[in-house]
Amino acid sequence: MATKFYSEKNLKFVLNEVHRIGELFKHERFAEYSAESTQLILDTAKGIANGMMFPVFAEMDKKPPEYTGTTIRVHPAVRPFVEKMADGGWINAVMPYDLGGQQMPLTLFNACMFIFAAANYSMSVYPGLTTGALSLIYLFATKELQDIYAPSMVAGKWQGTMALTEPEAGSSLSDVRTTAFPTDKGYYLIKGQKTFISAGEHDAAENIVHLMLARIKGAPAGVKGISLFIVPRHRPGADGKLEFNDVNCTGCYHKMGYRGSPITQLAMGESDDCRGFLLGEANRGLSYMFHMMNEARINVGLGAAAIASAAYYASLEYSRERLQGRIITEKDPAKPQIPIIEHADVRRMLLKQRAIVEGSLSLVVYAGKLVDLISVAEGEEKTRLEMVLEILTPIVKTYPSEMGIVSTSQAIQCLGGYGYSDEFPVEQYMRDARIHPIHEGTTGIQGMDLLGRKVTMKNGAAVKALLGEMNATIAAAKTREGLAPYADELEKSLALWQAVMGAAVQYALKGQIDKFLADASIFLELTGILVIAWQWLLQGIAAQDAAKESSAYGADFLQGKLLTMEYFFKYELPAVYGLEKILGASGAMTVAVKPVHFED
Amino acid sequence: MLSIIVCIKQVPDTNRASFDPRTGAINRASAENIANPDDLHAVELALKLRDACGGRVTAISMGPPRAADTLAEAYALGVDDCVLVSDPAFAGSDSLVTGKILARAIGKLGRFDVVVTGFEAIDGNTAHVSYQLSEFLGLPHITQIHDLMIEDGHAVIERLYGHEYQKIRVELPVLLAATRNTNRVRAPRLADLKSCTGKDFTVMTMADVGGSADEYGTAGSPTVVIGTEVFAHSRGREEIRGTTDEKVEGLMQRLKKHNILRY
Ligand SMILES: Cc1cc2nc3c(=O)[nH]c(=O)nc-3n(C[C@H](O)[C@H](O)[C@H](O)COP(=O)(O)OP(=O)(O)OC[C@H]3O[C@@H](n4cnc5c(N)ncnc54)[C@H](O)[C@@H]3O)c2cc1C
Numbered sequence: 027m028a029t030k031f032y033s034e035k036n037l038k039f040v041l042n043e044v045h046r047i048g049e050l051f052k053h054e055r056f057a058e059y060s061a062e063s064t065q066l067i068l069d070t071a072k073g074i075a076n077g078m079m080f081p082v083f084a085e086m087d088k089k090p091p092e093y094t095g096t097t098i099r100v101h102p103a104v105r106p107f108v109e110k111m112a113d114g115g116w117i118n119a120v121m122p123y124d125l126g127g128q129q130m131p132l133t134l135f136n137a138c139m140f141i142f143a144a145a146n147y148s149m150s151v152y153p154g155l156t157t158g159a160l161s162l163i164y165l166f167a168t169k170e171l172q173d174i175y176a177p178s179m180v181a182g183k184w185q186g187t188m189a190l191t192e193p194e195a196g197s198s199l200s201d202v203r204t205t206a207f208p209t210d211k212g213y214y215l216i217k218g219q220k221t222f223i224s225a226g227e228h229d230a231a232e233n234i235v236h237l238m239l240a241r242i243k244g245a246p247a248g249v250k251g252i253s254l255f256i257v258p259r260h261r262p263g264a265d266g267k268l269e270f271n272d273v274n275c276t277g278c279y280h281k282m283g284y285r286g287s288p289i290t291q292l293a294m295g296e297s298d299d300c301r302g303f304l305l306g307e308a309n310r311g312l313s314y315m316f317h318m319m320n321e322a323r324i325n326v327g328l329g330a331a332a333i334a335s336a337a338y339y340a341s342l343e344y345s346r347e348r349l350q351g352r353i354i355t356e357k358d359p360a361k362p363q364i365p366i367i368e369h370a371d372v373r374r375m376l377l378k379q380r381a382i383v384e385g386s387l388s389l390v391v392y393a394g395k396l397v398d399l400i401s402v403a404e405g406e407e408k409t410r411l412e413m414v415l416e417i418l419t420p421i422v423k424t425y426p427s428e429m430g431i432v433s434t435s436q437a438i439q440c441l442g443g444y445g446y447s448d449e450f451p452v453e454q455y456m457r458d459a460r461i462h463p464i465h466e467g468t469t470g471i472q473g474m475d476l477l478g479r480k481v482t483m484k485n486g487a488a489v490k491a492l493l494g495e496m497n498a499t500i501a502a503a504k505t506r507e508g509l510a511p512y513a514d515e516l517e518k519s520l521a522l523w524q525a526v527m528g529a530a531v532q533y534a535l536k537g538q539i540d541k542f543l544a545d546a547s548i549f550l551e552l553t554g555i556l557v558i559a560w561q562w563l564l565q566g567i568a569a570q571d572a573a574k575e576s577s578a579y580g581a582d583f584l585q586g587k588l589l590t591m592e593y594f595f596k597y598e599l600p601a602v603y604g605l606e607k608i609l610g611a612s613g614a615m616t617v618a619v620k621p622v623h624f625e626d
Numbered sequence: 627m628l629s630i631i632v633c634i635k636q637v638p639d640t641n642r643a644s645f646d647p648r649t650g651a652i653n654r655a656s657a658e659n660i661a662n663p664d665d666l667h668a669v670e671l672a673l674k675l676r677d678a679c680g681g682r683v684t685a686i687s688m689g690p691p692r693a694a695d696t697l698a699e700a701y702a703l704g705v706d707d708c709v710l711v712s713d714p715a716f717a718g719s720d721s722l723v724t725g726k727i728l729a730r731a732i733g734k735l736g737r738f739d740v741v742v743t744g745f746e747a748i749d750g751n752t753a754h755v756s757y758q759l760s761e762f763l764g765l766p767h768i769t770q771i772h773d774l775m776i777e778d779g780h781a782v783i784e785r786l787y788g789h790e791y792q793k794i795r796v797e798l799p800v801l802l803a804a805t806r807n808t809n810r811v812r813a814p815r816l817a818d819l820k821s822c823t824g825k826d827f828t829v830m831t832m833a834d835v836g837g838s839a840d841e842y843g844t845a846g847s848p849t850v851v852i853g854t855e856v857f858a859h860s861r862g863r864e865e866i867r868g869t870t871d872e873k874v875e876g877l878m879q880r881l882k883k884h885n886i887l888r889y
Contacts, residue, residue, distance in 0.1 A: 059820060060824075062695070062823040066819045066823070074813050077810075114813050114815050114816055115817055116816065128816045
C-alpha cells in the first residue's frame with residue numbers, strides 16, 4: 027500500500043538549490059533561521075504528517091463530518107491534531123515575534139504546509155484557516171479585540187474562518203447582502219446567511235470566529251460598501267463566560283472530495299442577537315480581505331500540488347510492482363510479465379505527473395519566497411517584487427489546481443481498474459483535488475484577474491517585472507551546454523505570449539471589454555504553461571550545478587530532474603502553440619453566442 | 627528534583643539506506659543521519675519524568691563531532707543540557723566499550739537518579755549497550771516500560787513482559803530502556819527548533835573520561851565480526867480455502883507459525 031506522499035529529497039532540492047532559501051536567512055528578519063533549523067523543522071513536519079495525518083487520510087473521507095442539527099461532528103483525530111499544531115507554535119508561526127509568532131519565512135512554512143497537505147489535505151485546513159483569520163485580526167482589529175480573540179485562536183481552541191460567500195454572492199462578492207445594523211453599544215447586529223464556509227462549525231473547537239463580510243445598513247452598493255467583521259459563534263460575556271451569539275449552523279454540504287472538513291451553511295441573527303465587531307474602517311472590508319488573498323491563493327496552489335504529489339507517489343509505487351505484459355519485442359508468452367513501469371507509455375504518464383507536481387511545487391515555493399523578500403525589501407525593489415507576485419498569483423493558484431486534476435487522473439490511469447476502485451487511494455486524490463479550481467476564486471475569475479487587472483496594471487509594470495525575471499533565467503541557461511536549446515524555446519514562447527497579449531489588449535483599447543476577457547481562461551492556461559516551463563529551466567540549472575558538486579542528491583535523481591525538464595519542454599510547452607492559435611482564431615466568438623442558442 | 631541522564635545515538639537511517647550486496651555493510655553515504663528512534667522515546671520518557679517530578683535532563687551522546695546534530699534535536703525536544711563524548715580514540719568501539727565509555731562519562735557528571743537509554747539502535751540492533759551500561763554503573767536495568775511513577779526514592783514501573791503484566795518497585799538510581807511502545811514522542815515546538823542549533827553543549831574527550839587509548843576503539847573492543855550474510859526476503863502468495871471459520875483458523879495458524887501472533 028502507498029506510504030510515500032512527497033519526496034523529501036525534491037523538497038530540499040527546490041528549497042535549497044532552486045530557490046536558495048538560505049539567502050533569506052541573511053536578512054535580519056529571518057536571521058534566527060539556518061540550514062540546520064530548516065532541516066529540523068521539515069523533519070518535525072514530516073513526523074506530524076506521518077504520525078497524525080496520513081494514517082487517517084482515507085478514514086476521514088469514509089467518515090465525513092455529520093450535521094447533528096446544531097453542530098457538526100468531525101473525525102476524532104482532528105482535535106488532537108489541532109492541539110498539536112497549536113502546541114508546536116504552527117498556527118502563528120509566520121507572525122512576527124512581537125505578536126508572539128516565530129517570524130518564520132513563508133517559504134519554509136509553505137514547504138511544511140505542502141507536507142501536511144500531501145499527507146491529508148482535509149486535516150491540514152483546520153489550523154490553516156485559523157492562521158488566515160488571525161492575520162486579518164492582527165492587521166486590522168483594535169488591540170482590545172486582538173486580546174479577546176487571538177490568544178484562544180493561537181492556542182487552537184477557537185477555529186478561525188473566512189466567511190465571504192453567500193447564496194447569491196459567490197464569484198460576485200460585490201453582491202454580498204448580509205447586513206450589519208449599527209448600534210450605540212460598540213458592536214453591530216448582523217443578519218444574513220453565508221454558505222460554503224469551511225470549518226464554519228464543528229465539535230473539535232470550543233468556539234468559531236468568523237471573519238465575515240457584511241454590508242453596513244445604508245452603505246453604498248457594490249464593493250465599496252462592504253465591511254469586515256469579527257462574528258464569533260459564541261461571544262465572551264461580561265463574566266468572561268461564552269454566550270451564544272446567534273450564529274446558527276443550518277447545514278453541512280456533502281461533497282465529492284475534500285470530505286474530511288465540514289463546509290457549512292450559516293444563518294446569522296435569526297433571533298436578532300448576532301453581534302459583529304467591525305475591523306478597521308467601514309466599507310473597506312473587501313480591500314482588507316485582499317490583503318491576504320495572495321497568500322490564500324498561493325495556499326490553494328500548494329494544496330493542489332500536494333495532493334497531486336501524493337497521487338504521483340502512489341502511482342509510482344504501483345507501477346514498479348504491478349506485473350503486466352512483456353516488452354514490446356518479446357513474443358514468448360512463457361516469459362514472465364514485467365512491471366508496468368517498463369512500458370514507455372506508463373513512464374510518460376509518470377513523467378507527466380512528475381512534471382506537473384515538481385513544476386508546481388517550484389512555483390509555489392518561489393511565490394512564498396517573493397512574499398518573504400517583499401517583507402524585507404524597500405523602495406523600487408519592493409515594488410518590482412510586488413509586481414511579480416501580483417501577476418503570478420492567479421497562475422500559482424490555477425496551474426496546480428487545473429493540472430492537479432489532470433495529474434491525479436493520470437495517477438488513476440497508471441493503476442488501471444484498481445485505480446478506479448477505492449481499494450487504492452488515487453481515486454480519493456482525484457476527488458480531493460477537484461475543489462481547487464473552485465474555491466478562492468474560480469479559474470474563470472483568475473483568468474479575468476490575470477488579463478483584466480494584472481496584465482494592464484501600472485501600464486504593464488507587472489508584465490515587465492515578470493519578463494525581467496524570466497529573461498534572467500533564459501540568459502543564464504543560454505550559456506550552458508545542454509540547456510541552451512530549452513532557453514531558446516522558452517524565449518520563443520515568451521515572444522508568442524507577448525504577441526497574444528498585444529492582440530488581446532487591442533480589444534480593450536477599442537472598448538470591447540467583453541471580447542477582451544472572453545478567452546481570459548485560455549490566456550491564463552497559456553501563461554501557466556510558460557511559467558512552469560520557466561520553473562523547469564530553473565530546476566535544470568540547479569540540477570546541473572548540483573551534479574557538479576558531489577551532491578547528496580545522487581546522480582539518478584538529478585538525471586531524472588533533467589529528463590523531466592526535457593519532458594516538459596517536449597510534451598507540455600508545445601501546447602502554447604495550439605492555445606495561441608485558438609486565441610487568434612476564436613475572434614472571441616463566444617461573445618456572440620446567446621443563451622437561446624443552447625436551445626435543445 | 628531528579629537528575630536524569632538520557633543516552634542518545636546518531637545513526638544512519640537504515641530504513642532508507644542502501645547496503646553493499648556483497649558484504650552486507652551499510653553504505654553510510656547513502657543514508658541520512660538521524661537520532662536513533664528508540665532513543666527519542668528515551669528522551670520523551672526523561673522529559674515526562676522531569677515535567678512530573680521536577681529536575682534536569684542531560685542528554686549524552688558518544689560519537690563523532692557531527693553527532694552534535696542529534697544533541698540539537700534533543701535540545702529542541704526540551705532537554706536542559708547536552709554532552710558530546712567524542713574522541714578519535716573512541717572510533718570503532720564495539721558495544722561493550724561504548725557501554726564502558728558512557729558509564730565513565732556519566733560517572734563524571736555527578737549525582738544522578740535515573741539513566742534512560744533506547745532499547746536498541748537501528749544500525750547494529752545488538753541491544754547490548756543498555757544492559758552493559760547498567761552493569762558498568764551497577765544499576766538495576768528495566769525494560770518494556772509502559773508507565774512510570776517516582777515515589778519517595780523509588781521508581782514504580784508498569785511493564786508488559788511477554789504475556790505478563792508486571793508492576794514493580796525499584797530503588798533509585800535505576801537504568802530504564804525505552805522502546806516505541808513506551809510512549810509517543812512529542813513534536814518539538816517551532817521556537818525550540820529554531821534556537822536549538824545555536825545552543826552550547828559540553829564536549830568530553832578521552833582526557834575527561836579517563837583511561838587510555840588501548841582500552842577504547844577497535845584496540846579495546848573484543849567483538850569480532852566473522853561473517854555477514856544477506857538474506858533475501860521473497861514474497862509469496864498463498865490461498866487459504868474453506869469455510870470462514872476454517873479460513874480464520876488457517877490464518878491464525880500461519881500467523882503463529884511465523885511468530886506474528888504468539889499467544
Ligand atoms: C469546498 C468548498 C469550500 C469553500 N470554502 C469557503 C470558505 O471557507 N469561505 C467562503 O467564503 N467561501 C468558500 N467557498 C465558496 C467558494 O469560494 C465559491 O464556491 C466560489 O467562489 C464560487 O462561487 P459560486 O460557488 O457561487 O459559483 P459561481 O460564482 O456561481 O460560479 C459558477 C461558474 O460561473 C463562473 N462565473 C461566475 N461569475 C462569472 C463572471 N463574472 N465572469 C465569468 N464567469 C463567471 C465561475 O467561474 C464558475 O465557473 C467554498 C466552496 C467550496 C465548494
